[in-house]
Amino acid sequence: MGSVSEPQSPKASPASTGGAGERAFRWLTSGAGLVVVAAVVLIGVFLIVQAVPSLIANHANFFTSAQFNTGDANNLMFGIRDLLVVTLLSSLMALAIAMPVGLGIALFLTQYTPSRLARPFAFVIGVLAAVPSIVYGLWGILVLAPVIEPFAQFLQTYLGWFFLFSPGNISPVLTGTIFTAGIILAIMILPIITATTQEVFRQTPRFQIEAAQALGATRWEVIRMAVLPYGRSGFIAASMLGLGRALGETIAILLVIRASTSPSHGSLFDGGYTFASLIASAASEFSQPLPTGAYIAAGLVLFVLTFVVNAIARVVAGGKVNG
Amino acid sequence: MSTALDAPDRPAVPETFRSVSASRKIKNQAATVLVTLAFLIAVIPLVWLLVSVLVKGIPAIVSADWWTKSLSGVTPDEVRGGVYHAIAGTLIQALIAGIFAVPIGILAAVYLVEYGRGRLAKITSFMVDILSGVPSIVAALFIFALFISILGFDQSGFLVGLALVLLMLPVVIRNTQEMLQLVPDELREAAYALGIPKWKTILRIVLPTALSGTVTGVMLAFARVMGETAPVLVLVGYARAINFNPFQGNMASLPLLIYTELSTNPSAAGQLRIWGGALTLIIIVMIFQIIASVISRFSSISK
Known part of the structure; x- marks a missing residue:
């Protein structure tokens, strides 16, 4: 999961190109590769095909409207403004927490942990990745949210003048906000960021580290002079992969963030829906084509968002991150 | 220079290696503390989460009925019945995904490593990355748009399996x-030297050598898709009884059971089932993870 790699040059080939068996096998494997390409292309195509009729029938501006009214198929009014705000706020908050912590963990596991302990420690982080997202959502809303409520209250009382911490649209409730979701998402994307970053840090050329050590550098100076410059692009790529995961997270967000009747004004203490959680919440009502198409249009935007973020990750990594 | 000539017997140590200045020492210490803290910060929620799931879930899973009975005929507030139907559904849906994703994934990986050349290989490799980033809800919507909206199928466990194929493929391929x-080139070259064609070399030499690692990857892919909730919300209805037929009718799965009980059943029995279901799901995912790591120990090639 979450890997970025350049195709390596193919392995050695025999002198003869072989007969019918060779050709058949070559076609079979190329066909499997094509299935992957086709899958991604078809996802885009079918989402567009299903979304366009609803977009045409839409009476509100798709990009600037904050409402999502699909109850009346003859008078569809839907826009993604609030979905975008909630999705970006929760994901960026998660990134702001998970990036420094993930970097720290990757350094701890590669530069500070004795090799005897590296395996069990990395396993611990791996367990974080193995916990299903519905369990994170469950734990987040039932266990974590009440515990961090006083902290949220504190932020709102003393930093409420700043728009991120101003009273939200589900005020005075402070559990089940974007803030809660941001923390849960941070925990969920931590293993992704850590795993990929760690892998790049391990590839730091030995001679660069030894050169720094020979100059009398302390451990931290070795990291600053050799490890970080080498691994920077990999770390950014890893963070992008984490962001992509956070943008598309569905069930944890659906369980954690409360619905809200008034539009968002950009506070972390708002409620509402992300693209993914809105689609999942309405899934049981997918019966008429036009209202369903409205949700598919939201899904299309999410697909484009994650496509772009993952493509950026790949370009930034430039083949350094592998496997 | 002149000092060295004047007193050749004096060791060079004092001048050459000056002690590390206080500020550098402090910075170094601070960095050590910070990265250790970062690790601890990650461990706290993990332990906290596992402990709360264990404490609240164990009372549910210790009964024998939990593993052998469904919720058929059990009223929502009755502490009775089990999640056998959901476990069966989870495994059946994952198996369907595996039937498609494992062969396609392995063949695509063979293509990328052994044959991939030129533009198609570049595009394929790029698309594998994109596919691994496709959110599960988008994969579910795609299957919904294609099979339910356009082709007119009914919701079923099979469609969930198809959505899971999309999520499983990139994991298997990578x-x-x-x-x-990791398979040494010498093995391939030795086979070629004996006049064995490339495809036979791949099937008889390369794939068997990489087998344990590949199985590990497949197990990890299973572990990943079994916890997915978004596809089951969109593509299948919840059933309280056992349904082994993925092509017809509603079918439960552990995530769907947890979600349904959470959103419709506020009673104490519902709470018990929610946490019991969460613990059961973690146990099943963990079993696959452990199988994966045990198999990778027996790997014939190592990193």
């Missing part, structure tokens, strides 16, 4: 690819 890369 893991297999990594393993194939």
